[in-house]
Structures are given as C-alpha cells and as structure tokens.
Amino acid sequence: MxxxxxxxxxxxxxxxxxxxxxxxxxxxxxxxxxxxxxxxxxxxxxxxxxxxxxxxxxxxxxxxxxxxxxxxxxxxxxxxxxxxxxxxxxxxxxxxxxxxxxxxxxxxxxxxxxxxPGITAAQGASASSGVPLTHRGLATGVRYVTGHRQANGVLDLDWKSLASEETTLVVYMGVANIGQIAMRLVAEGFSEATPVMAIANATTPREKRLFSELGQVALDVRDAGLKAPVLFVIGEVVTLSTEWPANAVDMLLAGASRETAGKLAHA
The missing domain is CATH 3.40.1010.10 (Tetrapyrrole methylase, N-terminal domain)
Structure with a gap:
C-alpha cells in the first residue's frame, strides 16, 4: 500500500x-x-x-x-x-x-x-503604503475583522468594541459591505471624519489606493470602481501616509496633539 x-x-x-x-x-x-x-x-x-x-x-x-x-x-x-x-x-x-x-x-x-505562514494582507498593505498599523500616540493596538459572512449572512460583528479610537481597525473582504460597516461604526461613536485607506491588490503591480473618511468611503470606493480584493485600514494611523495632507504628518512628527493634527488632516 x-x-x-x-x-x-x-x-x-x-x-x-x-x-x-x-x-x-x-x-x-x-x-x-x-x-x-x-x-x-x-x-x-x-x-x-x-x-x-x-x-x-x-x-x-x-x-x-x-x-x-x-x-x-x-x-x-x-x-x-x-x-x-x-x-x-x-x-x-x-x-x-x-x-x-x-x-x-x-x-x-x-x-x-x-x-x-505567510505575510498577511494587512502587513503587506501597511508596508506597501507606508501606513503603520500601530503608532505611538495614535494606535496602541490593531484588530483584524472580516467584512463578509458565509452565504452573505448578517454581518454580526461586535460593533461597540470595534469603535475604539485607540485601535487601528483592518477590514478584510469588506468592499461589498463597506457602507454598512461605516454606518455601524459611526453609530457606535466613530467620527465620520475618521481616516480610511482602501487598498486593492496590495504589493502587486495592480495595486490601487484610495484615501477617504468613514462617512464618505462607501461612495468613494464605488466611484473609484475598486474591486476585490480590497483591504480597509481605519484609524488615525492613515494620516501618516505621504499621500495624506503633508501638514498633518509634519505636526504629528513635531509632537502636536492627536486632536490638533487630526483636525488639520480633515480640514
């Protein structure tokens, strides 16, 4: 045998x-x-x-x-x-x-x-875009969640615990449900101005990035025609991207308060 x-x-x-x-x-x-x-x-x-x-x-x-x-x-x-x-x-x-x-x-x-093991999409997207998943003074932790349920079931995430301004939230497989995800996070206390990066096909020659805010990201993703695989990074760390307004990054590096820099980034 x-x-x-x-x-x-x-x-x-x-x-x-x-x-x-x-x-x-x-x-x-x-x-x-x-x-x-x-x-x-x-x-x-x-x-x-x-x-x-x-x-x-x-x-x-x-x-x-x-x-x-x-x-x-x-x-x-x-x-x-x-x-x-x-x-x-x-x-x-x-x-x-x-x-x-x-x-x-x-x-x-x-x-x-x-x-x-392999490098997960969040790590690849972070390295490719220059958006860190944690950063002193901005995010003390990171959480990975799925934005899709088997057979298109109800997206029954613990929305209250996810809406933490001290934590970077990374959403996998969420392009079809990003509108619902954004709405539920805002309902639990996230500001509509919370920075978001959507990144498709990260680390490949087909990579596309979109920078938006939580209250607008669903419309922006639709208008940009982003197709799966798309990863969403939600939180203040997104403002550290060189593609985000440079003055906000400079203020953070100079030690400005999170609130002050955040207001400038969203102006």
Missing amino acids: KQPGKVYLIGAGPGDPELLTLKALRLLQEADSVVYDRLVSPEVMALVPADAEKIPVGKSPDNHPVPQDLINEILVGLALEGKTVARLKGGDPLIFGRGSEEAAQLAAAGVAVEYV
Missing part, C-alpha cells in the same frame, strides 16, 4: 513573490500538486514548476465553483495517492484562510499537515 503524502498549508503572502518565505518557495518547487486560491497572484504562480499539477479552487463573492467540502476531498485524495501537496492560500493560511478547517479534515483522514 502506498504511503500517504503530506499537505503543506502555505501562505502565499499579499501578492509580491519576493514576500514569500524561503520555506514557502522551496515547498512550492518541490510539490507534486499545487492547489491554489483565486487570491494567489499570477506572479507567485509563475514560480510553480511547469511539471507540477495545478488545481484552481478559488472562490469569489457569490461564486463558489469548488465548495469547501470538495476542496477537502481533493486535498485528502491527492495525499492518499502519495503526493506532496502545496495548498496555496493568499496571505496567511491562519488569518481568514480556512487553514485550520482544512487541517482538521486532513488530520481526520490520517493525512500529515504542516502550516507555512
């Missing part, structure tokens, strides 16, 4: 192939089969050897041609054939990547699994 293979749940990062870990690159090049998501960039896929089996299982909003149960079956089947499988996911497999769900199914089938 053939020995089962192994499945590596690999984070492909935000898109730039140079942001892959060395381990991820090595395993991609050693894999017999690569099962990959829609958000894995073509630049990363170009690193997969030509003779490796490539199986797309990507999802998009309201379009799931390969449901999760079938993805699990594909992974188990390939491993039981004795193959080394690279399960390639955008960002990090343990941050909104269903990596742990797939690992549980593989383990139940007796298949060995190993995680290979």
Whole structure:
C-alpha cells in the first residue's frame, strides 16, 4: 500500500513573490500538486514548476465553483495517492484562510499537515503604503475583522468594541459591505471624519489606493470602481501616509496633539 503524502498549508503572502518565505518557495518547487486560491497572484504562480499539477479552487463573492467540502476531498485524495501537496492560500493560511478547517479534515483522514505562514494582507498593505498599523500616540493596538459572512449572512460583528479610537481597525473582504460597516461604526461613536485607506491588490503591480473618511468611503470606493480584493485600514494611523495632507504628518512628527493634527488632516 502506498504511503500517504503530506499537505503543506502555505501562505502565499499579499501578492509580491519576493514576500514569500524561503520555506514557502522551496515547498512550492518541490510539490507534486499545487492547489491554489483565486487570491494567489499570477506572479507567485509563475514560480510553480511547469511539471507540477495545478488545481484552481478559488472562490469569489457569490461564486463558489469548488465548495469547501470538495476542496477537502481533493486535498485528502491527492495525499492518499502519495503526493506532496502545496495548498496555496493568499496571505496567511491562519488569518481568514480556512487553514485550520482544512487541517482538521486532513488530520481526520490520517493525512500529515504542516502550516507555512505567510505575510498577511494587512502587513503587506501597511508596508506597501507606508501606513503603520500601530503608532505611538495614535494606535496602541490593531484588530483584524472580516467584512463578509458565509452565504452573505448578517454581518454580526461586535460593533461597540470595534469603535475604539485607540485601535487601528483592518477590514478584510469588506468592499461589498463597506457602507454598512461605516454606518455601524459611526453609530457606535466613530467620527465620520475618521481616516480610511482602501487598498486593492496590495504589493502587486495592480495595486490601487484610495484615501477617504468613514462617512464618505462607501461612495468613494464605488466611484473609484475598486474591486476585490480590497483591504480597509481605519484609524488615525492613515494620516501618516505621504499621500495624506503633508501638514498633518509634519505636526504629528513635531509632537502636536492627536486632536490638533487630526483636525488639520480633515480640514
């Protein structure tokens, strides 16, 4: 009887192939089969050897041609054939990547699994844009939330706890619901003038950035025609971007109060 293979749940990062870990690159090049998501960039896929089996299982909003149960079956089947499988996911497999769900199914089938972390989209977008996720005096923490629910279910986030001016809020998969998200945050106390950065296809040649405010961002995203994948960074750290009014950045660096600099940035 053939020995089962192994499945590596690999984070492909935000898109730039140079942001892959060395381990991820090595395993991609050693894999017999690569099962990959829609958000894995073509630049990363170009690193997969030509003779490796490539199986797309990507999802998009309201379009799931390969449901999760079938993805699990594909992974188990390939491993039981004795193959080394690279399960390639955008960002990090343990941050909104269903990596742990797939690992549980593989383990139940007796298949060995190993995680290979990747740079998550928030980190990639932060580095690419120069917008920090935390900054002394502006944000003492950062929270990642999903802006989408399975089967377009109710977005039942803990809005009260999310509306903290001391915390940077990063919203994944939220382009379809950004209007609702903004409205709920404002209802819980966020100012409509809270700075927002929307960034599409971060770290790739297709990257687009939009700077707005919470009360206006839904209209701005619509008018700009931004399409998924779009990440939203919400909070005062956005004012540190060189694309935000420069005088606000200068004031912050000079030690001005958050309130004073914020008012100038939003003038």
